[in-house]
Amino acid sequence: MLKGLTRAVRWARRQSLWFLHFNSGGCNGCDIELLDLLTPRYDIERLGILKESSPRHADVLLVTGPVTRQSRDRLLRIYEQIPAPRWVIALGSCACSGGIVADAYNVLGGVDQVLPVDLYVPGCPCRPEAIIDAFLRLREQI
Ligand code: SF4
Numbered sequence: 001m002l003k004g005l006t007r008a009v010r011w012a013r014r015q016s017l018w019f020l021h022f023n024s025g026g027c028n029g030c031d032i033e034l035l036d037l038l039t040p041r042y043d044i045e046r047l048g049i050l051k052e053s054s055p056r057h058a059d060v061l062l063v064t065g066p067v068t069r070q071s072r073d074r075l076l077r078i079y080e081q082i083p084a085p086r087w088v089i090a091l092g093s094c095a096c097s098g099g100i101v102a103d104a105y106n107v108l109g110g111v112d113q114v115l116p117v118d119l120y121v122p123g124c125p126c127r128p129e130a131i132i133d134a135f136l137r138l139r140e141q142i
Contacts (some may be wrong), residue, residue, distance in 0.1 A: 003099035013059065013085075014142045016048045017135060020058035020082065024075050024111070026065020029125035034062065036128040049135055050097075055081035060138065061115075062131075066094040066101055067108045079115050087118045087141075089134050096120045 023031055037044040040103060052058045055078050069077060079088070090111040092100035098109040111117050118141065121134045 010142060014139045016050070017060055018050045018058050019060040019062050019089075019139065020052050020055050021062045021064070021076065022075060022078055024063055024065045024071040024095070025068035025107070026092065026094050030064035030094070033125045034064065034091065034113040034127050034131060037131060042128050042132065044132065044135075047132070047135065050128045055079075056083065058082050058086075060087045060089060060135075062089050063095045063111045063115075064105075066098045067111055067114050068070055069106045069108065072108060072114055075111075075114060079104055085142075088115050089119045089121060089131075089138065090117045091121050091131060091134075092126045093122055093124045096122050099124060 021031070021034060036042055036048075055061075059082070061079055061082055063075065079086070088111065090096045094101065095111045098107055101107050102109060108114065119134045119138055121130050123130060
């Protein structure tokens with residue numbers, strides 16, 4: 001009985017991934033690609049994936065941009081407010097590794113310098129199709 005319930009909860013979670021977006025210091029290029037997903041052209045909600053504005057209601061944290069000294073604490077605080085189980089996706093080269101600003105004085109590097117990252121989506125900026133693909137891969141992991 002408990003096993004069946006666990007399986008049902010996991011299935012429901014897979015079908016309704018709600019994400020919170022956080023820009024930790026990027027140029028907004030990746031953010032614009034992310035916003036494309038909400039337009040009728042990509043319509044990510046048809047896949048059960050919803051943009052959420054409260055960390056307490058989110059399952060996935062999408063981070064764009066490199067982690068800077070100013071954004072580090074805020075990023076950690078938001079991550080801690082997301083109820084477990086939670087997943088982190090790094091969007092774009094900056095979030096994956098620091099990208100073109102990795103050596104800047106106030107940049108700590110990619111998101112994995114601060115948080116455990118489940119999926120990396122490279123690209124400068126990352127394509128909307130690649131972001132959808134990341135969600136589908138995350139579904140397989142859950
Ligand atoms: S990966 Fe490129 S587009 Fe995305 S935030 Fe960094 S510089 Fe901007």
